[in-house]
Amino acid sequence: MPSRGDIFERNVPGTAAMLATRCVGIAGCGxxxxxxxxxLVRAGVGRLVLVDHDVVEPSNLNRQxxxxxxxxxxxxxxxxGHLLAINPEVRLDLHDAKLDPAGLVVVFQDVDLLVEAxxxxxxxxxxxxxxxxxxxxxxxxxxxxxxGLGRTEDLVVTRVGNVHFCGDARTDLSMGLxxxxxxxxxxxxxxxxxxxxxGRMP
Amino acid sequence: xxxxxxxxxxxxxxxxxxxxxxxxxxxxxxxITVFVNEVHVATEDHEVTPLPDxxxxxxxxxxxxx
Numbered sequence: 001m002p003s004r005g006d007i008f009e010r011n012v013p014g015t016a017a018m019l020a021t022r023c024v025g026i027a028g029c030g031x032x033x034x035x036x037x038x039x040l041v042r043a044g045v046g047r048l049v050l051v052d053h054d055v056v057e058p059s060n061l062n063r064q065x066x067x068x069x070x071x072x073x074x075x076x077x078x079x080x081g082h083l084l085a086i087n088p089e090v091r092l093d094l095h096d097a098k099l100d101p102a103g104l105v106v107v108f109q110d111v112d113l114l115v116e117a118x119x120x121x122x123x124x125x126x127x128x129x130x131x132x133x134x135x136x137x138x139x140x141x142x143x144x145x146x147x148g149l150g151r152t153e154d155l156v157v158t159r160v161g162n163v164h165f166c167g168d169a170r171t172d173l174s175m176g177l178x179x180x181x182x183x184x185x186x187x188x189x190x191x192x193x194x195x196x197x198x199g200r201m202p
Numbered sequence: 203x204x205x206x207x208x209x210x211x212x213x214x215x216x217x218x219x220x221x222x223x224x225x226x227x228x229x230x231x232x233x234i235t236v237f238v239n240e241v242h243v244a245t246e247d248h249e250v251t252p253l254p255d256x257x258x259x260x261x262x263x264x265x266x267x268x
């Protein structure tokens with residue numbers, strides 16, 4: 001079994017050790033959340049709090065980090081298996097539950113920041129409301145506009161206060177979803193999270 | 203004068219976040235989240251949050267997909 005040192009040998013020097021002490025909350029483990037979680041674990045983040053109430057369906061396999069053998073499992077359980085297969089030492093808090101404002105305060109109490117990875121705009125809005133009301137000084141990273149094809153140049157990070165929006169702020173789920181574009185936005189979220197966790201973002 | 207998403211908008215005393223959204227014709231309120239001078243304003247507070255003259259308001263339109 002490779003050691004933690006072996007896994008992170010090629011990471012940016014000094015970062016994995018620092019990230020090992022950090023904790024990230026992920027609200028939703030679909031296209032954004034599952035892909036962001038994988039990148040955060042590969043970067044060396046030591047603990048993740050995963051919340052989702054869905055089970056893996058065949059239609060998820062076009063963009064979410066799941067496999068045929070995951071179909072029918074809860075997303076948090078399936079994703080946990082994949083994350084532990086990358087780094088068996090990562091600490092995972094799993095919540096197979098539908099998140100609401102009251103639950104948010106409990107499950108994300110001690111995370112350093114939140115990755116918002118919900119499906120619907122209405123859900124994103126209440127989550128931003130609840131997060132900013134509860135922890136106005138704690139960063140939140142939202143996915144906003146990741147549908148359709150191509151137009152990589154439209155995908156940007158926009159920071160307003162302590163909320164970072166990743167995406168094109170234009171495209172909608174009704175346009176259909178392409179794995180590459182969803183994964184780019186998920187990894188933009190992970191990249192912002194890593195910068196924030198390392199204190200490297202102005 | 204205030205700015206909403208970078209666009210100038212005439213300011214009047216007592217003007218609220220909800221007033222500014224209406225003047226900008228941002229009607230899909232359930233899909234918008236608002237910040238004033240970098241501070242988030244909860245949806246339930248839009249109608250009671252006054253905008254100071256010179257405010258920089260950002261109304262972020264949220265899109266389905268995750």
